[in-house]
């Protein structure tokens with residue numbers, strides 16, 4: 001079935017939906033990795049909102065979901081500036097929540113698209129909190145999405161590098177890459193001692209010092225580098241194969257320092 005036929009079918013099923021805001025996780029890049037619930041919510045929406053970092057930007061989540069957005073659906077970019085200052089970000093979060101609430105007040109069904117999972121380091125979580133704080137009567141639903149770390153592990157396993165994220169008593173720690181080598185050192189020691197697999201997000205420019213650090217610790221072979229997972233230019237490799245140059249923002253690292261004793 002084509003994407004437009006699927007959309008038509010889902011739209012017909014969802015017509016009676018009430019006015020609300022639905023946060024929709026759209027996965028890390030591949031439009032095939034949206035859930036059926038995500039497609040249903042998008043198909044039923046009058047307005048499709050999505051975060052952009054600049055007024056003229058396209059928005060990663062909107063690009064991922066593009067095949068599933070109908071021509072008749074109104075698009076609503078919402079500015080989430082990527083700046084350090086607190087006030088411009090707070091203002092933007094409240095402005096986004098106000099724009100979403102205004103659509104619901106007009107009787108519209110709105111989806112807010114979120115890259116990856118909708119609850120994991122997601123821009124739309126700020127809109128969620130701002131809605132709860134200033135527009136508590138607006139009905140909100142949240143549809144989870146496939147996170148980049150899960151998609152990276154699956155892509156590695158599909159390409160001949162078996163990469164279960166966690167097994168048996170292991171822990172999995174998903175977090176931003178530390179800011180300094182000293183912090184990374186402590187994190188790696190703690191992870192090794194506690195049988196924790198690490199998923200380090202926001203790797204980007206930090207790779208230029210993370211790579212030599214892992215090399216010194218003999219960890220490059222046990223680390224998986226994943227860039228733009230699910231996009232046509234996806235790069236997936238053992239970290240030993242990736243040069244220590246700065247990398248794009250959409251890069252992450254999975255580090256497994258050991259395996260459980262009992263395995264096939």
Ligand SMILES: C[S@@+](CC[C@H](N)C(=O)[O-])C[C@H]1O[C@@H](n2cnc3c(N)ncnc32)[C@H](O)[C@@H]1O
Nearest residue numbers: 028116117121147148201202228229250251252
């Ligand atoms: C703000 S977090 C968003 C995480 C997202 N909500 C999720 O569930 O995966 C952004 C970071 O996630 C990682 N990321 C997101 N999409 C990715 C992709 N397609 N390929 C590799 N890393 C990705 C990168 O480390 C990036 O710096």
